[in-house]
Amino acid sequence: MPPYPKVEAFKFHIESYLCDLNEQIRLASMVNYMLDAATEHAEKRGFGYKSLKEDNRAWVLSRLLIEIMEYPKNESDLTIKTWVDEVARTFTYRNFSMHDETGKAIGYARSIWAAIDMETRRPMNLMDWRPEMAEYIGQEENCPIEHPGKITPVKAGIYDSFTVKYNDVDINKHVNSVRYIEHMIDTFGLSFFKEKHIEKFEIIYLTESTFGDILTIHREERTPEEYVVEIRKGNTAVCRCLIRWKNKKSNKIIS
């Protein structure tokens, strides 16, 4: 038996500055909390950011797929459960389930991570390096959503562009994973957020961008509910996401 349970639940309080005009948590704020939970879960079990850093390695998020049925409200508590689903040669699969104050599941997520060598930026074999991770593998909780799939490239001109600035970058001077999500979601106008919510968000991170880079945003409507947004550095796709919107149950329009 490993010293910690496979699944751990983390409780977060939703402060108002994490909320949007619907008084609900923003998707990007929820992802930050998911990454907090993942960090703490891994840290405690000996394969977190700090343990990797000692060996000059780092976790890099490669893919993330989230499905949200209901966005928790301002000033409520959000519980995030997380566990390691699988460890393959160079990728690790981590799942999440999100719960409201009553314990009801309000969303699920699957994520795929690589542990890279910080010198070569190449992925490394995790099981060779941390064989004890094996003890924590295995889905004991429910994660009834599909696996991350293919997102075909966007065929569209420049929708918007931005220069990578101080508040976009992380401790490695690379654009923070969640900041890309904000820039992508920010391509949508007020009417989307009044009438709909994002029920599925899937992102694939392809390469890194850094302070001062000029990035372009490309957006393509695949169906009236589904959009693909790509961020590019020159001709190279940096990341690409699929956003699926759902009309709100009640047609109450926010003034």
Add this chain to the structure above:
Amino acid sequence: MPPYPKVEAFKFHIESYLCDLNEQIRLASMVNYMLDAATEHAEKRGFGYKSLKEDNRAWVLSRLLIEIMEYPKNESDLTIKTWVDEVARTFTYRNFSMHDETGKAIGYARSIWAAIDMETRRPMNLMDWRPEMAEYIGQEENCPIEHPGKITPVKAGIYDSFTVKYNDVDINKHVNSVRYIEHMIDTFGLSFFKEKHIEKFEIIYLTESTFGDILTIHREERTPEEYVVEIRKGNTAVCRCLIRWKNKKSNKIIS
């Protein structure tokens, strides 16, 4: 004796996504934590966001002055103490002191707030409305920094501009106070953050801006260490800040 002490300390853990390329907390992340502390302090004592909302009133941040001697590091704990310094006819003064893991003070702040009527958007007399706030007034902790002063308007053309998007706005569809701070600090290039840190940041909020507004950023160098940055909507100043930089003690340059 009021049921709670005048001063309360709140402890926060500095997650890596709150940190910058120097592996230190970003100023904007620190302000978010200060606002968390202020919210919780006020809420417990009966004059927080929720209590005000019941009477259709809301807190609006009018001014903020922060002086930071040292930025706490990634994965360390930050303690923020906060208390009500003074209550005047339409403004309330709240102070903060920031402490590192050893308890050493690493920064101080003063803030000025108005409680507005949400219908009229006009400030109201707080002491008439919540006379029990009087019990919590009084500086028992040290706040050895100057009071917010005058920041004269910027005389400069457009430095940059942006459209207010989804992730900029709060639950009232107004741009979040901290988001303005990010946009202002984001006018500075990489060399500033490599060689210096912000030792003083002072902001005055003048009017509100909302989803879809096009805002321009104006920046003026007052001395090589002092800059004033203004965000405008057309010809109207929305907010204005003064940023004072200090060379880092060690001249260790980050690669």
